[in-house]
Amino acid sequence: MHLSADIAAVVTGGASGLGRATVEKLRAEGVKVAIFDRDEERGQATAKELGATFCKVDVTSDDSVDAGFAAARKANGQERILVCCAGIGSATKTASRSKETGEIKHFPLNIFDLTIQVNLIGTYRCVAKSAAGMLTLEPLEGGERGAMVMTASVAAEDGQMGQAAYSASKGGVVGMTLPIARDLSGEGVRINTILPGIFETPLMMGAPQKVKDALAASVPFPKRLGNPAEYASLALEMIRNPYFNGEDVRLDGAIRMGLR
DSSP states (O other): OOOSTTOEEEEETTTSHHHHHHHHHHHHTTOEEEEEESOHHHHHHHHHHHTOEEEEOOTTOHHHHHHHHHHHHHHHOSOSEEEEOOOOOOOOOSEEEOTTTOOEEEOOHHHHHHHHIIIIIHHHHHHHHHHHHHTTSOOOGGGOOEEEEEEOOGGGTSOOTTOHHHHHHHHHHHHHHHHHHHHHGGGTEEEEEEEEOSBOOHHHHTSOHHHHHHHHHTSSSSOSOBOHHHHHHHHHHHHHOTTOOSOEEEESTTOOOOOO
16 A cells, blocks of 8 residues: 555554654654543653544444544545554463462453453454455555554563463454455455564563563574664555555564563
């Protein structure tokens, strides 16, 4: 798809991290972008800085997502691009014993459910609703109506201790990529998924320096954390390249995550 000011996009989780970097890249190409995010203060500031439209959206809510798409389409027109970056993480063992007290506890199921609701169902909710909108558009040259990018994680394949919920949610995103691509193939809508490794996101930047240094050293090459702009670069290639469809691609410096 040729990127231009005639194209509209929606980026979920677009107020920070991988999403913000994607908004920056799209805006640099002239694309009209709507940011979906729960953080209203940061979202408004990001939209003002980058010349985008902000929509306060909770991807776990049908009503919130519907309202977000309605506002985005009123401002920019029907989107031909969707990039899903909204997500949360959690880290607790399935069952564990306290070293201090011997107390045994299991993973809080409400947290497991929330992780699935945001990362997997929230992603699918946005994809399904965006795809329905894209089907109303006239096809571009080559028959294409739209392109979507979802975000999984290397944890979908190399889940570490404590990552059962997170890995399940991200594994689900990988697992639905090809079926969605097949569902939409007759309508000229493409979809792909990126599996990022260890990236310089706001959550990661809050970690102690020695932790970040150790993580960077664990990457085969280059020995550093990923830059969000590198994620955005791959997302834009997936959008631009009309033969890129139904794929899930690791972006991780060749890392394979260990036990913990």
